[in-house]
Amino acid sequence: MKINVMVISKLEKKLAEIKSMIDDEEIVILGESSGGTPALNKIENVSPDMVIMFLSAGDTDVLSLTERIIFHRPRTHVILLVEHMDLEILQKAIRAGAHNVTDFPASSKEFAEYIKSVYHNESIRINSLNEKENIAWMSRVVTVFGAKGGLGKTTIATNLAVKLAEKRKKVALVDLDLQFGDIHIFLDIEPADTIAEFVQQVFTPNIDAVRSYMTVHSSGVHVLCAPKSPEYAELVSAEKVQSLLSVLRNYYDYVIIDTPPSFTDVTITAIESSSTILFVTGLDISILKNSKLSLSLMDSLQQKDKVRLIVNRAVDISSITVADVQSIIGCPIWAKIPSDYMVAVTALNRGVPFVISSPGSMLSQSISIVADALLSGSDNFDIETISNKKIKAIGDGEKHFKLFKRKNKMV
Structure with missing residues (x-):
């Protein structure tokens, strides 16, 4: 033009x-x-x-x-x-x-x-x-954060972005784990440029400039990948990230941000720029200790009201149960993601998000519930009740199918 x-x-x-x-x-x-x-x-x-x-x-x-x-x-x-x-x-x-x-x-x-x-x-x-449209007003910036590595933040961020794109939303996925971000592996894409090249070459960002540094996934998600080498992380300042997010939220319906498990200046900028923070935690005492400290810091930053607590790999198989999490860290549970190691690892190794490769799995359905909750735009969305009913129905269906296979000697 x-x-x-x-x-x-x-x-x-x-x-x-x-x-x-x-x-x-x-x-x-x-x-x-x-x-x-x-x-x-x-x-x-x-x-x-x-x-x-x-x-x-x-x-x-x-x-x-x-x-x-x-x-x-x-x-x-x-x-x-x-x-x-x-x-x-x-x-x-x-x-x-x-x-x-x-x-x-x-x-x-x-x-x-x-x-x-x-x-x-x-x-x-x-x-x-x-x-009579208000494009920017409807934009949602969703930051996925967790207080420790290995919690499944990237898995949730990538699958959520793809699920929202499936629902005909314009979605940007930004990898702000600047040293060790690996969203490109989860999506099996090889970016020509990353956020490191973007901040070095673009002085006053506009949407055309930003999009030229993004990689388009087959799902339609536009991805801005983390630097290809850890030493380039220091090139990305909080000010640059603030400008970037300001541009993205004017164009995309949803901006999904994956973050490192630490409160860097860049991470805090993402948190403060967010409309929703998906705070991921787990079921071991070390994770819960870090989560409690992180939520306290969120409170001091006046960002705790944006937090939606997600318990990942939510299986009651240890001395700490899902029910214990809320009382231990003092924050209500918003959603639970079940544990399915085979589905998650197979999806990662193939570079195909499980919402695409295994749409009927409990993992995919739980992400779909989270996406629906975000799309509703309401804090009154009863995600816990809906999640329990839907996951139970899927689980019962899988049990019945296995029983049917045994009775009919199916392989």
């Missing part, structure tokens, strides 16, 4: 500089002007997607022109470039209705990415108003 722009500045030197900084095949300069009435006439004639103007200190003409464009031509987006950003200039620009105000670009690539980002975000806003 081409973005048609018009460049305006009283200063010929700045006009030339701005034009020279626009060097991208997707951005077309339709015209230029020094401002005033001629600029308005040209905008009316050529109908640019975007007007880029240089704003110097005390330039009321540019602010007046900005106000008229924003008021009379809402589909023409305005970018104001300033030599040196200060509070006074910013306040005046905001009063004129402009909210895309930035310093003079450092490079052509950075400028092109900023233009595309503004165009994309403003287009979503205008379309949302016209169609």
Whole structure:
């Protein structure tokens, strides 16, 4: 898609500089002007997607022109470039209705990415108003977290993402286990680029830039993989992750985030950006101790209200039962995932999520219940009752089938 722009500045030197900084095949300069009435006439004639103007200190003409464009031509987006950003200039620009105000670009690539980002975000806003839709409002960011490794976080995250995609939702899956993330193994994909390349090469993210670094799984899930080597983890800052999630939540219905079992700056950013935190725990005393400490930290971060506790491999075969978990760590159980080692390991080794390879298994049905609960968007979704009935029905069905095979001497 081409973005048609018009460049305006009283200063010929700045006009030339701005034009020279626009060097991208997707951005077309339709015209230029020094401002005033001629600029308005040209905008009316050529109908640019975007007007880029240089704003110097005390330039009321540019602010007046900005106000008229924003008021009379809402589909023409305005970018104001300033030599040196200060509070006074910013306040005046905001009063004129402009909210895309930035310093003079450092490079052509950075400028092109900023233009595309503004165009994309403003287009979503205008379309949302016209169609009476609220795209970003309905987006859900779901972080899967656990206080210890080996809890099955990645298994839950990948299968949940695929199940949501099966339900015709736009889903992004982000691997923020930056040192040892292995979502690509669970999905049997080989990414050309990862989040490490993304943060090094993209200065101002927009959805087109982000998607160019993602790998599309056969289920339709768009995956942003962890770095290919642990040493690249330090390149990914909390600020970069915050910008990334802000872009993703404007485009996808669900953003599923897999995390490491530690409270890094990046993990905390993901937690704070989430609408729901799927907190995974298990049935041994070490896991429960760490879970209790982690929930206490979630509380201090004022994030505990987002937590939905999931007990994975929920089988009462030890001295600690599923019923004990709630009293031990002081948080109600939201969902239980049964234990099925063969289904889970076979799916991992084949690189095919079990919601695809074994859709009738108890594991798949439990993930489907979690997906339905998220889709309902209600905290009143009685997941525990529904889960117990559905899993029991599946278990009874499997028992009856085995009995039928014995009676009929089936192999």
